Amino acid sequence: MNIALFSDSYLPTKSGIVTVVIQLKRILEELGHKVVIVTVSNKHSSDADFEEDEDILRVKSIHSFVGDDQYIGIPIRHKVVEFLEKHEVRLIHAHTEFFIGQMAILAGKKIGIPVIATTHTMWEDYYRHYFTMGALVPKSVVRQIVRQLYKHFYALINVSEKAKLYFTMPKMLPNKPCAVIPNAIDTEKFISHECSIEEKEAIRREYGIEKDDKVMLYVGRVVEEKRVEEMLNVVIRCVKAKDNIKMLFVGAGGALYDLQERVKKEKLENKIIFTGFIDWFKVSSIYSIADVFITTSLSEMHSMTILEALSLGVPVVCRKDSSFSDTIFQGEDGFMADSDEEMDAFIYQILENDELKSKMSAKAKEVAGRFTLMLHGLRTVAFYEEVLKHFPYRIKSVELTNAVNAVKA
Numbered sequence: 001m002n003i004a005l006f007s008d009s010y011l012p013t014k015s016g017i018v019t020v021v022i023q024l025k026r027i028l029e030e031l032g033h034k035v036v037i038v039t040v041s042n043k044h045s046s047d048a049d050f051e052e053d054e055d056i057l058r059v060k061s062i063h064s065f066v067g068d069d070q071y072i073g074i075p076i077r078h079k080v081v082e083f084l085e086k087h088e089v090r091l092i093h094a095h096t097e098f099f100i101g102q103m104a105i106l107a108g109k110k111i112g113i114p115v116i117a118t119t120h121t122m123w124e125d126y127y128r129h130y131f132t133m134g135a136l137v138p139k140s141v142v143r144q145i146v147r148q149l150y151k152h153f154y155a156l157i158n159v160s161e162k163a164k165l166y167f168t169m170p171k172m173l174p175n176k177p178c179a180v181i182p183n184a185i186d187t188e189k190f191i192s193h194e195c196s197i198e199e200k201e202a203i204r205r206e207y208g209i210e211k212d213d214k215v216m217l218y219v220g221r222v223v224e225e226k227r228v229e230e231m232l233n234v235v236i237r238c239v240k241a242k243d244n245i246k247m248l249f250v251g252a253g254g255a256l257y258d259l260q261e262r263v264k265k266e267k268l269e270n271k272i273i274f275t276g277f278i279d280w281f282k283v284s285s286i287y288s289i290a291d292v293f294i295t296t297s298l299s300e301m302h303s304m305t306i307l308e309a310l311s312l313g314v315p316v317v318c319r320k321d322s323s324f325s326d327t328i329f330q331g332e333d334g335f336m337a338d339s340d341e342e343m344d345a346f347i348y349q350i351l352e353n354d355e356l357k358s359k360m361s362a363k364a365k366e367v368a369g370r371f372t373l374m375l376h377g378l379r380t381v382a383f384y385e386e387v388l389k390h391f392p393y394r395i396k397s398v399e400l401t402n403a404v405n406a407v408k409a
Helices: 016-030 075-084 098-111 139-150 161-167 198-208 228-241 254-265 280-287 304-311 340-351 356-367 372-389 399-405
Strands: 002-004 035-039 054-060 061-063 070-071 092-095 113-119 154-159 178-179 213-219 245-250 273-277 290-294 314-318 334-337
Touching: 002 016, 002 098, 002 154, 002 273, 002 334, 016 035, 016 304, 016 372, 054 075, 061 198, 070 098, 070 113, 070 254, 075 098, 075 154, 092 254, 092 314, 092 372, 113 139, 113 161, 154 273, 154 280, 154 372, 161 178, 178 314, 178 399, 198 290, 213 228, 213 280, 213 340, 228 245, 228 254, 228 290, 228 340, 245 280, 245 290, 254 273, 280 304, 304 314, 340 356, 372 399
Parallel strands: 002 035, 002 092, 035 054, 092 113, 113 154, 154 178, 213 245, 213 290, 245 273, 290 314, 314 334
Antiparallel strands: 061 070
């Protein structure tokens, strides 16, 4: 079938949603489907790599307030419709609920094809950080806005049970047809080669990490909603308590400067290292030197970086949250802590026990193996096919769920 993916974030920007979209495009094409993209323009859009692809429509865009590398698309309906008709698109899959997502709904209605969406973001955990006077806006208001943005999609893909429970709450969209399809990890692309001992040593030298140092790692956007300031508190306690622990923050974002300044104030620059942005295809080399991956985020739907860490055998210590319920198993591939303060002991437990770390590493790879890109692709196609079988008439969640669950690893 011919499918259009709509997203307000795409290459060369790096984010979890970008990773999801490029991975989905790749596996759908491997399964024999035609995939086109409708997305934003950005400061790199004049590059030949992005201008010459006739399967990508980049709409006029402006900078977003959520980050320097984020954009708001301002699509023109007739151009989007012409693009979709040219490629004979049969189904639209939106990965955004905003302008480009709403244009997906309008274009789908004009052509007469189904428009579905994946629910990637828990906006109740985000809006306070990005909107003026956001702290004064009740969650009930945000919930109503989110409901309005999603109400006209034909069906929803939830990336976790946490997402499903949120969107099926009484005052959200309890009757909206949906199914759970977790995110996946493209190990073939992500782990392009096994990092050699020499390469690992070179990376450690680059960041001033000694042979006997233990490495904590965070990969992701360095922004407030990821609770990076709270995570830095954990990190500072750990590196002060143990001489042989160092921390790598990999990523960029609006909170980066404040974190760097605090580390300077604490005189811990040689123990807490900020790498800034690193290309996704090179990040696997960074994971290879880590002993434990940590995050204090409570705003995830289904973390891509957790999957990346597990796929490379890195145990995880995180805060207890339902978004991790299918990836982190207590004491097996990591630990979920009830508080930030409780994380310290779990981190030491892994770093100071090589046998435990080895067992957790093996389990981590096993767990990551449950989230293969092929399985994700087959389940998504099963969802699409069930939608097309019923459209334009109403479909039930149980029909979508049964179709998805019928696909086995």
